[in-house]
Amino acid sequence: MxxxxxxxxxxxxxxxxxxxxxxxxxxxxxxxxxxxxxxxxxxxxxxxxxxxxxxxxxxxxxxxxxxxxxxxxxxxxxxxLAPFDDPFLLGKVQEMNAYLSSTLHVAHAHRFRGYRWADDEAAIKEMSRKAFEVVETCFVHVEENLFAGPFAVGDSYTIADCYLFNFTTWMEADEVDLTRVPKLHEYRERLKERPAIQRxxxxxxx
Ligand SMILES: N[C@@H](CCC(=O)N[C@@H](CS)C(=O)NCC(=O)O)C(=O)O
Known part of the structure; x- marks a missing residue:
C-alpha cells in the first residue's frame, strides 16, 4: 500500500x-x-x-x-488527474508545477529558512524581509500568466490544482495583497468545497 x-x-x-x-x-x-x-x-x-x-x-x-x-x-x-492524451496541456500542467516548486516555494522558504542560503544573520534577516515582496510577485505571475481558469490549466481539474491550491492556502501568512490576485482568491475559496480537499x-x- x-x-x-x-x-x-x-x-x-x-x-x-x-x-x-x-x-x-x-x-x-x-x-x-x-x-x-x-x-x-x-x-x-x-x-x-x-x-x-x-x-x-x-x-x-x-x-x-x-x-x-x-x-x-x-x-x-x-x-x-493529468491530460496524458494532450501533450501540450500536459506540458502546461508541468509548467505550473515546476514554477510552483522551483520558484514560488523557494521564494516562500526565504521567509523563515534563510539559513539554507546564508550564515550571516543580517543577510538572513534581509532575505526574510524581502521574501514577502518576492512571493507576492510570484503569486501575481501565476494569477496573470500561468492560471488559465476555472482550474489551474483550463477546464479540467488536474494535479496542478492539487499543488496550486496548496500554495494558495499560504497567501495570508505570506501577506499577499489579495486584491492583486482576485482570480486565485476566488479559486481557493471554490476549491475548498471539493470533498477530496476537505478530506x-x-x-x-x-
Ligand atoms: N522540492 C520539494 C520541497 C519539499 C520541502 O521543502 N518541504 C518542506 C515543507 S513545505 C520541508 O519538508 N521542510 C523541512 C525542513 O526544511 O526542515 C518538494 O516539492 O516536494
Whole structure:
C-alpha cells in the first residue's frame, strides 16, 4: 500500500489531496517538525533530504512534489488527474508545477529558512524581509500568466490544482495583497468545497 509522510501546513498537502482525488488506498504518517523529526535518522531513511512529502510505493520511495503528483496521476488514470492524451496541456500542467516548486516555494522558504542560503544573520534577516515582496510577485505571475481558469490549466481539474491550491492556502501568512490576485482568491475559496480537499485538510487537521 502507498504510504505518505506529511506535515500539516506544508507542501505535503498537495500529495494528500491527490491521493484523495485518486481514491487511492494509502496510509499516512505525520512527520512532526516541532520535534524536528525530519532531521532524525529514522526519517532520513525515508528521505535523506529531510523534507516532506515522501511517498513510499511498491517500487520504491518518491520525493519531490511534482514527481509524486505525476506518479499518482499515472497510477490512477481513471481519476483523470493529468491530460496524458494532450501533450501540450500536459506540458502546461508541468509548467505550473515546476514554477510552483522551483520558484514560488523557494521564494516562500526565504521567509523563515534563510539559513539554507546564508550564515550571516543580517543577510538572513534581509532575505526574510524581502521574501514577502518576492512571493507576492510570484503569486501575481501565476494569477496573470500561468492560471488559465476555472482550474489551474483550463477546464479540467488536474494535479496542478492539487499543488496550486496548496500554495494558495499560504497567501495570508505570506501577506499577499489579495486584491492583486482576485482570480486565485476566488479559486481557493471554490476549491475548498471539493470533498477530496476537505478530506485531505481534515486528515491533516489544518
Ligand atoms: N522540492 C520539494 C520541497 C519539499 C520541502 O521543502 N518541504 C518542506 C515543507 S513545505 C520541508 O519538508 N521542510 C523541512 C525542513 O526544511 O526542515 C518538494 O516539492 O516536494
Amino acid at each position: 502507498l504510504h505518505l509522510y506529511y506535515t500539516p501546513g506544508t507542501c505535503s498537502l498537495a500529495t494528500h489531496i491527490a491521493l484523495e482525488e485518486a481514491g487511492a488506498q494509502y496510509e499516512a504518517t505525520l512527520v512532526d517538525f516541532r520535534s524536528a523529526e525530519q532531521t532524525k535518522p529514522e526519517y532520513h531513511a525515508i528521505n535523506p533530504n529531510g523534507r516532506v512529502p515522501a511517498l513510499v510505493t511498491e517500487e520504491g520511495i518518491l520525493t519531490e512534489s511534482p514527481a509524486i503528483l505525476l506518479f499518482i496521476a499515472a497510477q490512477f488514470p481513471d481519476a483523470r 485531505a485538510l481534515a486528515a491533516q487537521k489544518v
